[in-house]
Amino acid sequence: MTRETTVNIALAIALLAVPIGAQFADHPFIITLSTKVAIFAIAGVGLNIALGYGGLISFGHAAFFGLGGYAAGILASQALNYEPLVTWPFEIQGTTQMLIIWPVALCICGAAALVIGAMSLRTGGVYFIMITLAFAQMIYYFAISWPAYGGEDGLSIYVRSKFPGLNTLDPITFFAICFALLIAVLGFSVLLTHSRFGLALSAARQNPQRLTSVGVRPFQVQLTAFVISGMITGLAGALYADLNRFVSPAMFSWHTSGEIMIFVILGGVGRLFGPLAGAALFILLEHLLGGITEFWQFLLGMLLLLIVLFARGGLIGLLAGGRGNV
Amino acid sequence: MSSAILEVEDLSKRFGALMASDHVTLDLRPGEIHALIGPNGAGKSTLIKQIVGELHHDAGTIRFNGRRIDDLDAEARAKMGLARTFQVSSLAPEISALHNVLLAVQAVEGSVFRFFKPVIRDKKLVAAAMDNLMRVGLQDRAMVRTADLSHGERRQLEMAIALALKPKVFLLDEPMAGMGPDGSQQLTKFLARLRDEAPILLVEHDMDAVFALADRISVLVYGQIIATGSVDEIRNSKKVRSAYLGEELA
Numbered sequence: 001m002t003r004e005t006t007v008n009i010a011l012a013i014a015l016l017a018v019p020i021g022a023q024f025a026d027h028p029f030i031i032t033l034s035t036k037v038a039i040f041a042i043a044g045v046g047l048n049i050a051l052g053y054g055g056l057i058s059f060g061h062a063a064f065f066g067l068g069g070y071a072a073g074i075l076a077s078q079a080l081n082y083e084p085l086v087t088w089p090f091e092i093q094g095t096t097q098m099l100i101i102w103p104v105a106l107c108i109c110g111a112a113a114l115v116i117g118a119m120s121l122r123t124g125g126v127y128f129i130m131i132t133l134a135f136a137q138m139i140y141y142f143a144i145s146w147p148a149y150g151g152e153d154g155l156s157i158y159v160r161s162k163f164p165g166l167n168t169l170d171p172i173t174f175f176a177i178c179f180a181l182l183i184a185v186l187g188f189s190v191l192l193t194h195s196r197f198g199l200a201l202s203a204a205r206q207n208p209q210r211l212t213s214v215g216v217r218p219f220q221v222q223l224t225a226f227v228i229s230g231m232i233t234g235l236a237g238a239l240y241a242d243l244n245r246f247v248s249p250a251m252f253s254w255h256t257s258g259e260i261m262i263f264v265i266l267g268g269v270g271r272l273f274g275p276l277a278g279a280a281l282f283i284l285l286e287h288l289l290g291g292i293t294e295f296w297q298f299l300l301g302m303l304l305l306l307i308v309l310f311a312r313g314g315l316i317g318l319l320a321g322g323r324g325n326v
Numbered sequence: 327m328s329s330a331i332l333e334v335e336d337l338s339k340r341f342g343a344l345m346a347s348d349h350v351t352l353d354l355r356p357g358e359i360h361a362l363i364g365p366n367g368a369g370k371s372t373l374i375k376q377i378v379g380e381l382h383h384d385a386g387t388i389r390f391n392g393r394r395i396d397d398l399d400a401e402a403r404a405k406m407g408l409a410r411t412f413q414v415s416s417l418a419p420e421i422s423a424l425h426n427v428l429l430a431v432q433a434v435e436g437s438v439f440r441f442f443k444p445v446i447r448d449k450k451l452v453a454a455a456m457d458n459l460m461r462v463g464l465q466d467r468a469m470v471r472t473a474d475l476s477h478g479e480r481r482q483l484e485m486a487i488a489l490a491l492k493p494k495v496f497l498l499d500e501p502m503a504g505m506g507p508d509g510s511q512q513l514t515k516f517l518a519r520l521r522d523e524a525p526i527l528l529v530e531h532d533m534d535a536v537f538a539l540a541d542r543i544s545v546l547v548y549g550q551i552i553a554t555g556s557v558d559e560i561r562n563s564k565k566v567r568s569a570y571l572g573e574e575l576a
Contacts, residue, residue: 194444196432199421203429206418210426213378213416214433214491215404221438 004320008273015041015276016179023172031171032243033287037280038178039239044263044275045185046232051261052270053193054225055205056121060132061260063116063139064109064230066252068237071105073247074149076157096161098168098177101238109234110227117226121219133254140252154248161242168242178239182276185232189272192228201225233260262300266307268314277315330355331525332377332408332495337386339369339376339549346372347383348549354495359517359526361536364546365570370529371413373546374499377527378410379403391494409493413500413529415480419473423464423483426472427455430490458486462516478509485516494524502532514538537561545570 015037022030043065050056078085078094086092095101120131149155160168168174192198200221203211208218241247250256259282267278285303289296311318330353339347346369354360362370375381377388379400388395395403404410417426428445431454432438446452459465462482467475475483481501488496501517502510514535520526521541530536536543537557544554547569553560560566 191442191444194446195442196438196440196445196448198441199425199429199432199445200438202421203418203426206420207416209380209412209416210418210429212380212400213404213410213412214430214487215401216433216438217399217401224439 002320004271004273004316007316007320011273011276011280012183015182015280019172019175028171031175033283035171035175035178035243037276037283038175038182039236039243040260040263040279040282041276042178042182042185042239043233043236043260044267044279045182045189046229046234046236047260048229048264048270048275049189049192049232050226050229051264052274053198053205054201054222054229056222056226056229057129058120058132058226058229059129059254059257059261060116060120060134060136061230061233062252062254062256063132063136064113064233065237065240065256065260066136066139066143066247066249067109067112068105068234068239069241069247069251070143070149070155070237071108071234072101072161072238072241073155073157075101075104076159076161076241077149077155080158096159098161098163098242101161102235105234105238106231109237110231112234113227113230114223117223117230121222121226133257136252136257137254140249140254143249143252150248152249154246154250157241157245157247160245174243178243181235181239185235186272186276188232193272197221197224262304265304266314268316269312271313271316271320274314274316277319281315331391332527333387333389334373334377335387335389337373337376337383337388339372339381339383345549347376347386349386350546350549350551352544352551352554354525354527356525357521358541359521359528359539361528361530361540361543362546363530363533363536363543363570368546369549370546371499374410374497374527374529377497378408404491407491407494407524408497409488409491409495409524410497411481411484411488411499411501413503415477415484417472417480417483417487419471421472422469423459423472423475423479423486424452424455424468426483427458427486427490428452430487431455431458434491455490458490459483461489462486463512477504478506481505481509481513485513496520496524496526498526499529500531501528502530502535510535 015034019031019034047061050058075094076096079096084091084093116135120128123131144152162168163177166173200211200216204218204221211218237251263275263278263282266281267274285296285300289299307314313322332354334350334352337347337350350373364370376383379398390406428451431451456465456468459468462485464479464482464486467479501513510532517526517539540557542554543557543560545552545560545566552569553563553566
């Protein structure tokens with residue numbers, strides 16, 4: 001077992017142990033924080049596929065986080081109001097079943113990522129960053145000005161969505177659902193990076209000409225990665241809506257894009273468990289430093305600067321050393 | 327002429343005032359090594375780039391197996407069987423030598439859009455990649471990160487990748503560049519046999535290698551082909567001597 005694997009397993013166990021301990025000590029707030037870490041980590045795992053493995057610096061992943069959230073929020077609020085979502089050409093009812101909400105969120109985010117990616121990937125470098133940002137901001141302003149689902153005030157969902165056989169309102173149960181999904185997307189990430197597609201994606205990042213000269217279009221490979229990336233971040237958005245039982249346009253804002261990016265960079269770009277390490281550190285800082293000073297983000301900025309300057313592998317790089325061969 | 331695999335006809339490419347390719351006509355026949363020589367800046371690499379589709383030509387046609395490929399992009403041309411090596415190695419530096427070859431093998435043997443099975447566990451794929459590494463003598467360095475390979479080894483790796491593509495034509499842009507005398511000699515022997523697999527368009531400055539290998543030679547000067555012929559014809563051509571070979575053969 002490599003050192004990185006050991007670090008990864010330790011991180012996963014820590015994320016599992018903290019809320020279980022909190023359950024026994026009766027600190028539901030800590031369980032909620034842990035759930036938040038798991039959800040943010042999922043969002044980061046999504047971005048890491050585009051940013052880390054594909055080298056696609058998306059500054060617009062809030063679009064997918066928000067779309068996933070609104071997919072959950074709108075479906076649930078329609079179901080709770082007993083109003084069908086669509087009446088023509090056929091009737092579609094809202095729902096509060098997670099097992100329906102998740103695939104819907106995945107499909108919507110996948111479709112959005114296909115459109116955004118297809119247009120953004122025609123550019124590169126700084127322009128790619130700006131175009132992805134612009135798309136997310138477009139959706140942000142749309143959400144603010146669309147009164148049907150709360151506009152600027154956001155949309156409250158009065159119950160948490162249901163999962164067959166589980167009481168999702170119980171904090172530790174909801175944490176378990178999020179944790180299981182985190183492990184699932186991490187597992188998918190492992191498979192993806194070692195697969196044929198992962199090899200092609202990695203080559204597209206390192207040297208697109210290499211891919212072209214063996215007869216593969218880098219565009220197709222990168223677009224596929226962008227879609228997968230958007231879908232996973234969208235799933236995190238749907239869970240986040242359920243965690244807060246509230247969605248608001250803030251989910252679409254560039255702050256959110258920046259935060260997801262910070263999770264990935266803090267933890268280690270292109271490192272499997274980087275997003276989890278980054279999200280955990282972010283939440284820890286927010287609550288430890290946030291308790292001391294309201295300028296905690298200044299300290300976060302300093303930390304980010306130090307990591308970018310001196311520890312390119314992020315937290316995982318510090319704990320597990322550089323990446324091995326391949 | 328119809329027996330040629332690759333036919334370049336009247337190809338022109340202009341960069342501003344510079345004619346990089348000036349009505350270039352050239353063909354490549356089965357089983358031959360056709361060397362393209364010329365002084366620096368004559369437009370040799372530019373010609374290769376137009377043939378593989380990295381640059382688009384302004385006028386003229388390129389035929390491959392009798393079919394016009396002018397409107398195809400670089401990926402489509404590579405898929406049809408045009409394999410090229412680069413003047414300056416163009417590899418994926420962070421992955422192993424083996425993975426670089428696997429990338430080519432998987433592109434040839436079906437799709438890259440498979441998301442679950444680890445590529446390294448695909449025995450057929452790995453065996454094919456190892457075969458090609460062995461052919462260039464790089465089998466012991468298979469798991470080394472490409473960035474850690476020596477210059478010569480990277481050139482060998484480029485060749486292994488080209489082999490893995492099972493091409494119908496090899497376009498080799500200065501494969502000897504930066505190789506020591508031993509390396510050049512080995513590569514010369516290797517290329518001499520390679521022509522039986524697929525014909526080779528060879529851009530090269532190493533005249534010993536060119537004269538040893540070439541069935542035909544074309545001389546490119548300022549974007550124009552000034553002569554095409556056998557090794558002896560080119561050696562004895564006054565025009566070529568004055569334009570290019572000059573003192574080197576005097």
